[in-house]
Amino acid sequence: MAEKEFDFSEVEKRLGVSRRTFLKFCTGVAASLGLPTSAAMAMAKAVADPKRRPPVIWLHGQECTGPTEALLRSEQPSLAHLILDLISLDYHQTLDAGAGHQVEAVKKKSMRENAGKYLLVIEGAIPVKDKGIYCKIAGETMLDLTREAAEHAAAIVAYGSCSSWGGVQSATPNPTGAQGAPQVLKGKPVVTIPGCPPNPANFVGTVLFFVTYGKLPPLDEKMRPQWAYGRLIHENCYRRPHFDAGRFANEFGDEGHRKGYCLYKLGCKGPETYNNCPSLEYNNIGGGVWPVGVGHPCFGCSEGGVGFTKPLFSLADLKTLTPPNTFPKIQDRQKTGGLSAGAAALAGAAVGVAVGASAVTVKKLGDKNSSGSGDQQD
Amino acid sequence: MSAYKPLGGRILTAPFIFFAVIFLISLYFMAQRFIFGMGAASNLNGGFAWGIWVVYDVVIGTAFACGGYALAFTVYVFNKGQYHPLVRPAILASLLGYAMGGFGAFFDMGRWWQFYEIFLPWNWNFNSVMLEVGLCVSAYILVLALEFAPVYLEKIGAKGLLKTLNKLLFFFIALGMLLPTMHQSSLGSLLIVMGQKVHPLWQSWQFQPLLALLSALIMGFSIVIFEASFSTVGFRRASETSLLAGLGKIILGLLISFLLVRTVLLVVQGNLDQLFAGDRATLLYLIETVLFLIPVFILASPVNRNDGGKLLIAAVSMLLGGALYRFDAFLFTLNPGVGYSYFPSVPEIMVTLGVVSFEIMAYLVLVKTLPVLHREEHA
Numbered sequence: 178m179a180e181k182e183f184d185f186s187e188v189e190k191r192l193g194v195s196r197r198t199f200l201k202f203c204t205g206v207a208a209s210l211g212l213p214t215s216a217a218m219a220m221a222k223a224v225a226d227p228k229r230r231p232p233v234i235w236l237h238g239q240e241c242t243g244p245t246e247a248l249l250r251s252e253q254p255s256l257a258h259l260i261l262d263l264i265s266l267d268y269h270q271t272l273d274a275g276a277g278h279q280v281e282a283v284k285k286k287s288m289r290e291n292a293g294k295y296l297l298v299i300e301g302a303i304p305v306k307d308k309g310i311y312c313k314i315a316g317e318t319m320l321d322l323t324r325e326a327a328e329h330a331a332a333i334v335a336y337g338s339c340s341s342w343g344g345v346q347s348a349t350p351n352p353t354g355a356q357g358a359p360q361v362l363k364g365k366p367v368v369t370i371p372g373c374p375p376n377p378a379n380f381v382g383t384v385l386f387f388v389t390y391g392k393l394p395p396l397d398e399k400m401r402p403q404w405a406y407g408r409l410i411h412e413n414c415y416r417r418p419h420f421d422a423g424r425f426a427n428e429f430g431d432e433g434h435r436k437g438y439c440l441y442k443l444g445c446k447g448p449e450t451y452n453n454c455p456s457l458e459y460n461n462i463g464g465g466v467w468p469v470g471v472g473h474p475c476f477g478c479s480e481g482g483v484g485f486t487k488p489l490f491s492l493a494d495l496k497t498l499t500p501p502n503t504f505p506k507i508q509d510r511q512k513t514g515g516l517s518a519g520a521a522a523l524a525g526a527a528v529g530v531a532v533g534a535s536a537v538t539v540k541k542l543g544d545k546n547s548s549g550s551g552d553q554q555d
Numbered sequence: 556m557s558a559y560k561p562l563g564g565r566i567l568t569a570p571f572i573f574f575a576v577i578f579l580i581s582l583y584f585m586a587q588r589f590i591f592g593m594g595a596a597s598n599l600n601g602g603f604a605w606g607i608w609v610v611y612d613v614v615i616g617t618a619f620a621c622g623g624y625a626l627a628f629t630v631y632v633f634n635k636g637q638y639h640p641l642v643r644p645a646i647l648a649s650l651l652g653y654a655m656g657g658f659g660a661f662f663d664m665g666r667w668w669q670f671y672e673i674f675l676p677w678n679w680n681f682n683s684v685m686l687e688v689g690l691c692v693s694a695y696i697l698v699l700a701l702e703f704a705p706v707y708l709e710k711i712g713a714k715g716l717l718k719t720l721n722k723l724l725f726f727f728i729a730l731g732m733l734l735p736t737m738h739q740s741s742l743g744s745l746l747i748v749m750g751q752k753v754h755p756l757w758q759s760w761q762f763q764p765l766l767a768l769l770s771a772l773i774m775g776f777s778i779v780i781f782e783a784s785f786s787t788v789g790f791r792r793a794s795e796t797s798l799l800a801g802l803g804k805i806i807l808g809l810l811i812s813f814l815l816v817r818t819v820l821l822v823v824q825g826n827l828d829q830l831f832a833g834d835r836a837t838l839l840y841l842i843e844t845v846l847f848l849i850p851v852f853i854l855a856s857p858v859n860r861n862d863g864g865k866l867l868i869a870a871v872s873m874l875l876g877g878a879l880y881r882f883d884a885f886l887f888t889l890n891p892g893v894g895y896s897y898f899p900s901v902p903e904i905m906v907t908l909g910v911v912s913f914e915i916m917a918y919l920v921l922v923k924t925l926p927v928l929h930r931e932e933h934a
Contacts, residue, residue, distance in 0.1 A: 499682055516898040523904045535781075535871045541788040542796075543864035 188225045199224075206382050209457065210394060210404045223389040224263050231388060232291045234284060234326050235269040238301030238319045239312050239346045239355055243374035244337035245271050245300060247460065263388060264296065270314070281315045288326065296387070297330035299323060299358045299367075302339040302346040306354030323361055332387060333367045335359065336380055341369035341401075342481030349486075357481075359400060368393055369400050371452075373478035378457055379405040399481075401451070409496065410447035410475055413455040416440065423500055429472075440469060441500070444490035446477030448497070559643060559706070559926035562790055570789070571919055574912035581909020584902040588662055596902040602895025603886070605663070607907050610885040612659025614742055615878045617692065620652020621775030622782065623699060624735040628772075629805065631728055638798060640929035643706060644786065645779050647927050650699040651914045657696055659910055660689075684744045691738035698734060701727045706925050736768065743767030746884055754888035755826040756840045757880075762820055769813040774877040776806045780870035784863060786928065793931050800860040806873070807854040814847055836888045843883065846876030 185196040194202075200221055207217035237245075266272065267287040273280050288295065301319075304311040309320030327333055335358040338344040346355035359367040370380050383402050386394045395403045411417065419425070419439040426434035427442055434443075441448065447469060454475070459467045468475050474490070477483030483493075588596035599606045622645035629635050630642055661667045672678050673689050680686055702724070708717040743763030746753050759766060779802060783795045821827050830837055850869035859865045886897065899907075922928055 495682060497682070499680055517901060519901045520899055520904055523901060523908075524899070527904065527908055532871070534785075535867065538784055538788045539864040539867045539871075542784055542794070542867055543862070545787070545794055545863060 185221070185225055203385075206378070206385055209378060209453075210382050210386060216389070220385050220389045224385070230263065230265045231331070232267050232287055232295040233264045233269075233298060234267060234288060234295055234330070235298045235300065236319070236322060236326060237270045237314075238299065238303045238323070238340065239353065240301030240337065240339045240344070242271055242300070244372075244377075244380075245269075247374040248377040248380065250460065263384070267291075267295070278315065288329065292329035294331050295329075296384070297326050297333045299333065299335050299340040300337055302343050302355035302357060303361045304346070304353035304355050305361065306352075311353035320361065323358065327362050327365055332393065333358065333362065333365060334380070334383065335367050335369045335371075337375050338371045338373045338479055338481075338484060341371035341479075344373060345485045347485070366393075367400055368396060368402065370405070371401065371479035371481070373484060375479065376405075376452075376454070376457055376459060378460075379453070397451075405453045406451045406479070408451065408453070410450050410452055410454055410469070411497070413453070414447055414469060415455060416469060420500060425500075426472075434472060437472075440472070440474040441493065443474045444476075444488070444492060445469065445474030446480065446483050446487065446493045447475040448493040448495045449483055450475055450477040450480040452479045558640075558930050559709070559928065560930050561710075561926050562923045562928055564790075564923055566920060566923060568919075571916060574916050578909050578912040578916065581905045581912070584905040585662075585909065587902055588906060593663075593665060596900065596906075598897055598900045598903065599663075600895060600897065602891030603889070603897035605885060606897060607886075607899045607903055608659050608663040610882060611907055612662075612910060613656045613692075614745075614885060615881050616652055616656045616659060617742075618739070618771045618774040618877060618881065619778050619874070620649045620656065621735060621739065621771045622652075622778040623649030623702070623775075624732065624739075625772050625775030626779055627728060627731055629802070632732065635801075638801070641779055641783065641795070641798060643703075643927045643929070644782060644922065646699060646703050647706075647921060648778065648782055648918060650696070650703050651917055653692060653696045653699060655910050655914045657692060659907070662906055684741050684748050687741045688738050688745070691734050691741065695731070695734040695738065698727050698731045702731055706927055710925050735771070739771040740764035740768045742771075742881075749889070752889055752891050753884055754829075754836050754890065755824075756821070756829050756836055757884035757888060759817070759820045759824065762816065766813065766816060769809060769816070770877045770880055773806060773809050773813060773873055776802050776809070777870040777873040777877070780866055781874060784867040784870070786922075787863070790922075790928075792928070794863055796861060796863040796866065799863070799866055800857075803854045803860040803866060803869070806869075807851065810847060810851050810854070810873070814844070814851070836883075839879065839883045839887055843876050843879050846872050846879065850876075 188199055189196055203221040204217040207220060268284040303319050303323055305320055309318035312319040335341045340358045342357040343355050383394060397403050416439045420441055424438040425442040426438045426440055454467045476489055597606055626638060626642050626645045630638050704720060705717055743766060746763045747760060780799050783799055786792055787794050849872040853859045853865050853869040
């Protein structure tokens with residue numbers, strides 16, 4: 178209470194956004210992470226404090242630059258500004274103004290000076306076949322560059338499916354032996370933000386958490402932030418009630434498809450893909466902008482072993498309940514049952530015979546007991 | 556010389572003819588079901604997809620058929636060899652009971668001609684409890700047939716085959732213990748899957764398999780007493796009460812654990828208030844509890860345990876209690892949604908009675924023609 182009101186005027190000037198918009202954004206990120214409002218304030222302060230900006234080395238391997246493009250095209254309030262202001266982006270092949278050996282020298286210098294302090298972001302898969310000669314930057318292989326940069330990184334983030342588990346490059350027959358960063362950097366913790374392209378919100382939220390608290394958010398066994406990848410798409414999908422009620426689109430353009438029914442039978446991989454697409458959608462454009470939202474089954478872009486591996490329209494492996502082929506109709510409930518006199522009599526007679534026979538046997542056994550064991554020869 | 560011998564005697568006795576008449580009448584209704592379909596013959600509906608064909612023939616029928624399982628456990632796992640004379644008739648009853656369950660399931664399958672699909676591994680849905688039950692029960696019927704095979708081989712005098720089978724039998728006996736443990740507990744899992752449709756007094760969630768297994772063992776031991784008692788009176792054989800008294804002690808332990816687990820769960824899971832609701836479910840629960848308590852009081856005294864009549868009262872009480880426990884959970888208190896109700900139709904009841912009659916007829920014929928019952932000792 179007594180604390181002096183934090184001055185955001187500096188941020189307003191730097192980012193070109195109003196204080197209100199800025200705080201709203203931080204609150205939104207904190208809410209996505211499942212953190213209280215106080216965390217939003219802490220994040221806002223962390224962003225506003227220019228001294229805490231961590232240096233970032235950003236490597237590109239085999240990829241389409243989708244993750245960076247997604248980040249830059251985000252409709253969140255000046256997200257590109259924010260992320261670029263939040264961090265000190267010392268090296269990024271797509272965004273660097275400089276080029277050639279000059280920029281490589283800057284990278285080496287930054288890595289040397291900030292050893293143990295910089296954040297390493299890897300985008301794109303790393304080919305390992307034939308000593309990694311299939312992807313080279315400035316004469317060095319991506320494999321060597323990755324290992325070199327990882328050596329003294331404070332934290333490593335694999336951004337996008339390619340760097341998380343190999344992505345499209347690693348699809349069979351994988352001619353270049355493409356692998357994700359966690360597979361190349363065995364023994365080092367690599368946070369993965371998979372997706373093709375990944376949702377920038379998942380990246381920004383994770384980085385904001387790191388900058389604010391100096392540690393990583395809780396991760397799952399595939400090193401994905403739990404706040405973003407803790408649930409199956411199937412669990413939060415707004416088409417889920419259709420799944421539970423047995424209403425499916427069976428073909429593209431059929432009645433069910435037009436009515437927005439569940440896409441499971443068109444091969445939706447939502448039941449085996451962990452991501453927060455249904456709740457965040459994509460790039461805050463709104464209006465259901467994500468595959469299932471626009472009527473196409475999820476193809477599991479962020480899930481290793483699903484996206485680029487399973488056929489697009491094959492049925493997903495359900496981790497929970499499998500739906501039956503048909504469901505009972507609601508309107509014929511009133512006609513059910515019906516206790517007929519014959520049935521009641523029959524059921525009663527059957528139970529009666531069983532109990533009666535038992536009673537007779539009990540009596541005979543009792544007689545046998547009282548007459549001793551002398552009648553064994555009978 | 557085998558320790559077992561066929562009972563011999565007339566096949567066409569009065570009870571046999573009584574059951575044969577019921578069976579012949581039931582054939583008409585069986586034909587009706589297979590010609591006109593399930594909708595024509597049964598009162599099954601969208602809410603109550605399982606009627607007595609599943610709940611009685613399979614869920615309760617296989618528990619009644621757990622005599623072989625319960626005895627095999629006692630004889631082979633706890634090495635109580637003195638109960639061996641009871642094993643063969645128990646295995647026969649189990650074989651017939653399970654075969655009846657398997658056969659009964661056919662009536663309940665909408666497209667029964669596709670039943671073989673369950674045996675094709677590429678069709679398997681590993682999330683299905685029913686797959687586990689279906690495969691396990693089918694496998695167990697085969698195992699029971701093999702466990703019973705020595706009886707038939709003895710009869711036809713196939714000594715070589717008998718010798719080979721006896722060498723391998725330990726493996727099937729082990730399977731014969733594993734499989735019922737698996738599917739009897741899965742019958743409890745079926746209730747977990749039915750979730751909130753099951754009344755809170757019966758929905759113990761993750762403890763369903765334990766309760767199902769305990770009740771199956773209780774019913775299994777009870778049916779051994781039940782059969783032995785009826786054999787004693789019906790075939791005028793020497794009383795086996797001294798043997799059965801020993802089983803009484805085991806049952807007492809099982810009964811007390813069952814009642815204890817159930818009561819503790821009721822308190823721990825916060826459903827105790829349901830006991831004071833004063834509705835039909837409360838009444839059914841209390842009847843069940845009384846049916847399980849009667850044998851506790853009977854079996855607690857050694858004098859009663861050695862009284863054949865009292866032992867049979869206890870057994871019948873447990874069988875009724877166990878059957879009611881399963882009927883209540885699966886049918887009587889099941890709430891599949893507003894507007895659904897179910898009581899079996901005449902054809903449904905007749906089909907079930909026909910199947911049971913056939914089972915009893917088969918038992919009567921087989922104990923008279925095959926060496927199933929133990930040779931009586933001459934004191």
